[in-house]
Amino acid sequence: MEWIQILNAAVEYMEVHLLENITVNDVADDVHISTYHFQRAFSMITGMSVGEYIRNRRLSLAGQALTQKGAKVLDTALEYGYETAESFSKAFERFHGIKPSQAKRTGATLKSFNRIIIKIAIEGGCIIQYRIEKKPAFNVVLYPEVFEASTCEVEIPDKWLAYNSRNKEEVVCPQMGVRIFDQSSNGMFTYGIGCHIDLTNHIPKGFKIYEIPEYTWVIFSCKGPMPDAIQNMWKRIYTEWLPQAQYSFIQEYDIELYTEGDIYSEEYETEIWIPVMEK
Missing domain, CATH: 3.20.80.10 (Regulatory factor, effector binding domain)
Structure with missing residues (x-):
């Protein structure tokens, strides 16, 4: 259970600091394990890298933000960690399949990427020697x-x-x-x-x-x-x-x-x- 608790604590840290300029090293330091072991455990258990998780969470929330009245693309880009509207637009379109300007329209279809909760799943009795x-x-x-x-x-x-x-x-x-x-x-x-x-x-x-x-x-x-x-x-x-x-x-x-x-x-x-x- 210890590693599951550590990884969930790491997810909590990422969620709290999601809009800050955090690195994998910052997250690993917070849960007191080496960057290598943290990154390896996280990717093997979740199927994604730490960077992918943070990026997907930010883009998911950015999509929600753009649906709000008066939201501006550049302001949203800066808030969610992108230095320019152009780099944000490219990442946004790769994730959501539409441009940020299209997300502002009523009825636009967006993708949601929710926070993960890591649990133990007991499956078949496979032997590890x-x-x-x-x-x-x-x-x-x-x-x-x-x-x-x-x-x-x-x-x-x-x-x-x-x-x-x-x-x-x-x-x-x-x-x-x-x-x-x-x-x-x-x-x-x-x-x-x-x-x-x-x-x-x-x-x-x-x-x-x-x-x-x-x-x-x-x-x-x-x-x-x-x-x-x-x-x-x-x-x-x-x-x-x-x-x-x-x-x-x-x-x-x-x-x-x-x-x-x-x-x-x-x-x-x-x-x-x-x-x-x-x-």
């Missing part, structure tokens, strides 16, 4: 790069393609992808591709050694072709496992562990490791 393990600290060798939470879902797969196309002597085996979160980084995080230090006898240029601290980990097993299998498991973690779990995520690291084999096979196996603590 996981185990809880306490592991001592260990070292990994990673090629680190910094990403923004808002664009990482597109950029990271491209980095994997680039990594796998490099000469073998320039890299270490691509055993894992590790996210490293800095709570003060304002929506940025480090992501590294690499392996456990025991699997390599050299540190190529641009690679670094990181110590992963001792944690209790929840480890989820995935089977199926990449990238769909692991993406679907992440969604199930947030929508099925996490809302009812007796554990909270420690927002410092997470690891995706890959095995050798055909990544497009229905039998291909991967794991997701997330550090946790009991509630």
